[in-house]
Amino acid sequence: MNAVPKPQCFHCGLPVPAGSDWHVQIDGAPRDMCCPGCAAVAQTIVDIGQAGYYSDRTGFAATADGADAVCVPPELRLYDGDSRFVAEDGGMEAVLLVEGIRCAACVWLVEGRLLALPGVTLASLNVATERLTVRWHPGRVELSALLHALRTIGYAAWPYDTARHEEQLRKAARTLGRQLFVAGLSMMQVMMYVAPAYLAGDGMLDADMAALMRWASLLLTIPAVVYSAQPFFLGALASLRARAVGMDVPVALGIAAAFGGSVAATVRGTGDTYFDSVTMFVFLLLASRWLELHARRKAAGTLERMRHGLPAAATRFASWPGSGKTSVVAAATLVAGDHVFVRTGEAFAADGIIAEGRTCVDLALLTGESAPQPRAPGEHVPGGAINASGAVVLRVTKPVAESTLSGLLNLVERAGGAKPRIAQWADQVASRFTAALLLLALLAGVAWHFVDPARAWPVAIAVLVVSCPCALSLATPSALAAATDALLGKGVLVMQPHVLETLHRATHVVFDKTGTLTAGCPAVQSVQAHGDIDRDACIAIATALEKASLHPVGRAIVALGEKLAWHGWPATGLSETPGMGMEGTVRGRRYRLGNGNFVAAMAGGTPPPAEPDTTAVYLGTDGQWLACFAITDPLRPDAQATIAHFRAQGKQVILLSGDRQVVADAVAARLGIGTAIGDCLPARKLDYVQRLQREGAIVAMVGDGINDAAVLSAADVSFAMGGGAELAQVHADAVLLHGRLGLVADAAATAGAAMRVIRQNLAWACVYNAVAIPAAAIGLLGPWLSGVGMAASSALVILNALRLRYR
Missing domain, CATH: 3.30.1360 (Gyrase A; domain 2)
Incomplete structure (x- = not known):
């Protein structure tokens, strides 16, 4: 006797479990499904009009983890x-x-x-930026x-591309503009036909004339409902198809209910019509969305200007300096070692070094610095800078894809992808609010049906129309988008979503010293030789050890060696201990260069005395101290004002430095910092910040350099100086693009303003809905006035947020 074959899942082909009751109607027949996952995917394929997939396929869909990848274009x-x-x-x-x-x-x-979906670990959508x-x-x-x-x-979703985003915003603006125009025209024409009915007294308007005006109003309302209101109906349909209640649902229901009831009243010749309310509601709500779209385009404006900062072409020398022949090539084809001719007024296509000529460069796009900076042969110029004076020849050091501006664009485009906690809270509340609103509208309509049936329909419509979950949803992202765009214009790149919220709540602000509170351009004040090697030889050895270092102190020593026209002995076996110093072999002998404790492990004994109020960098070898480099670093001109700002805000300011305690104390005394801790290795800085956090402090950290990377990551919110090491910037939550310390105070002030605007927006949205919805439910607000209130509420929230762009 042959066994009865088990039915197969119509979607994936696996056996259908006994007792399974999952089915999907495909091509007019119920099809068996093995699980709710296959049923959901199959139903989605049918719902989006792709049922032909099943008749055209050559095999079953992938099972398990691949089930969601069916029919991928x-x-x-x-x-x-x-x-x-x-x-x-x-x-x-x-x-x-x-x-x-x-x-x-x-x-x-x-x-x-x-x-x-299997394998997805994070999905975070920003409603303001659509990222x-x-x-x-x-x-x-x-x-x-x-x-x-x-x-x-x-x-529809695509990997983020600035050009595509701009085109999407332009296309949306054009479509929305046409819909807004049609809605406005309909509204004005309908008002002309309903005005006589409002103004006429009893008996002044005969029945035939009233009917004619109703039919004219109906015809003039159809374009607004069929064309202009499309975004609301399509949005509601997409939400319902996905079994969710979006904010377009009550809007679409309100428009449909008001229009349907008005059509029924017109056909019957009795009852109230709301054609004026419908057209006004559609027009005002579209106007609010146009304002929201305008705000999004404003937020994308800074990024658009930056994207156009790199030229598409460059004038490249065929063989420089051997030949003056040039050709225009695509900037993307430039490679390190190419020489390009940059005329006055042109942008530098890539990072490079001036090979010939002198000029001044405009770095406003990159750093916000308005004053042109002089550049001479041998000096570096970042890609995206503008040649403001004389024509020069540039030797390319990095291709366009790795230029300073390209890197900055990548950081900007990555920023703002997630949401802070306050925005997540608003999203959750707004989502639940919409479902509750539909229930309330139903209850209000039922209640009025028993009290006054003639008013049940208008009240239900008014409740649907008057609420403004949009204001609640937009209150936070619109303010954050405006604030971060304003900061980017000043030169502060916000990388993480929590920066403004956390900075506003910070209780402690911790500063590094070298390159942060100081200018980051230290210079060697003096060199004292202590061993059997003369001063110039000590400088040569130290320069060899620091040649590849990015630390500001190391660069100061290298600058001294280059000033003495020393071109070097090679150093081998180099190793760097962050916060301590360098070790390597020069001419067959092992040396250490760094702080006293680090060098003492090789040289033995105690370090020689150093000059007061300077940073001492020692050079030593096995059993011998060779030299002491006394290095000074001037304070940044805005350091005093920055510290004073945070102290005035009641925040505790702390200085953590890898320099000697006496140097840290001297800097702290000049700036008015109460707590200064010197001799801090990276591990000690990290331990100190973590101890503050365990005690309940919210720590903001401002640092520069490789040895700050760990503590920048650990702090609740962190800023890296734009001129610092790339590793520090990667680990920071925000980057000060042109290294002006005062931008930290600007960011704190903007954070405070943004939090105030967010609280104002949320308070307004909550108060408005708390007052307007009950007023509509008890019949105090008609549909037309409810539409005005909803549109005005959304517009007020967006306009309030846009104020942050002009701080």
Whole structure:
């Protein structure tokens, strides 16, 4: 007797478990499914009109982890395995641009859909910038599957590209402008036909004339509902299809209910019509969205100017200085060693060194510094700077993709992907608020049906229309976007979403000394020889050891060696101990250069005395002290004002320095810092900050240099000086692009202003809804006045946030 074969899942082909009750209607017939996952994917494919996939396929869909990657379009698979998305930890990370984002419900839907996929570890969408940061394990899911999953719930997404974002905003602005124009025209024309009914007294308007005006109003309202209101209906449809309640749902229901009731009243010839309310509501809400879109374009303006800072072409010498023949080439083809001719007024296409000519460069785009900076042969010029005076020849040191401006653009485009806690709270509240609103509108309509049936419909419409979850959802992201854009314009690149919120709450502000409170350009004041090697030889050895160092003190020693026209003995076996010094072999002999304790481990005994109020860098070898370099570093001109700002705010200011305690005390005394701790190795700095945190402090750290990387990562919020080592900037939450210390105080002031605006926006949204919704529910507000209130509420929140851009 033949066994009865088990039914197969119509989607993936696996056996259907006994007692399974999962089915999807495909091609007019119920199809068996093995699990709710296959049922959900199959239903989504049918819902988006792709049921033909099942008739055209050549095999079953992938099972288990691959179930969500079915029917992935070929153009999306091109992104799989792209090296651009490889993260530092070996996983994958991408910033995506998502189209069609409206509100917190969109955020909830997008994030929830992606986090449900196997292998996705993070999905964070910023409603203000439309950027989605997502991380995943490449072995379990691919980027094409993530993009396709978003498409199945109605959102087109692409790897973030500035040009695409700008084009998307321009396209959205054009479409929204046309819809706004049609809605405004309809509103004005409808008002002309309903005005006589409002102004006429009893018996002044005969029935035929009233009916004619109603029918005219109906015809004039149709374009506003069918065309201008499309964004609300499409958004609501996408939400309902994904079994979510977005903020477009009550708006669409309000428009449909008011229009449907008015059509019914017009056909019957009795009852109230709301054509004027419908057209006014659509127009005002579109005006509010136009204002929101305008704010987004403003926020993208700084990035757009930066993106256009690098020229597309460059004038390259065929063989310089042997030949003066030049040709215009694509800037992207430049490589290290090429020589390019840069005319006055042109931008430098790549990082390089002036090979011939003198000029002044405008660094405003990169640093915010308005005064042109002189550059002479041998001096470095960053890509993106403008040649402000004389024509020069530039020797390229880095290709365009690695230029200063390109790196800065990459940082800017990565920033702002996640949301601070206050924004997450607002998203959660707004999402729940929308569902509660629909229930309240239903209850209000039912209650009025028993009290006064004629008013039940208008009251339900008014409740749907008057609420403003949009204001609640936009209150935080709009303010943060405006504040971070304002800071970027000043030269502060905010890398992490919590910077403004945490900086505002910080109780302790900790500063490094060298390169942070000081200018970062120390100079050797004197050199004292103590051993059997003369002073010039000691300088030569020290220069060899520090030749590759990025530390400001090391650069000061190298600068002294170059000033003496010493071209060097090679140093081998170099090793650097962060916060201590360098060790290496020069001409067959081992040396150490660094602080006293570090060198003493090789030289033995105690360090020779150093000059007061200077940083002492010792040179020693086996059993012998050779020299002491006395180095001074002037204070930054804005250090005093910056410290005074934080002290006036009631925050405790602390100085942590790797220099001797006497030097740290001298700097602290000049700046009015109460606590100064010297002789701090990186581990001690880290321990000190962590101890403050264990005691309940919220620590803001400002540092510069490789030895600050660990403590910058550990602090609650951290700033790196723009001229510091790249490792420190990577570990910081924000970067001061042109190294002006006063920008930290500016950031703190902007953070305070942003938090005030956020609190004002949230308070206004809560108070408005708490007053307006009950007023509409008890019949005090009609549909048209409710529409005015909702649009005005959203506009007020956005306008209040935009004030931050002009601080």
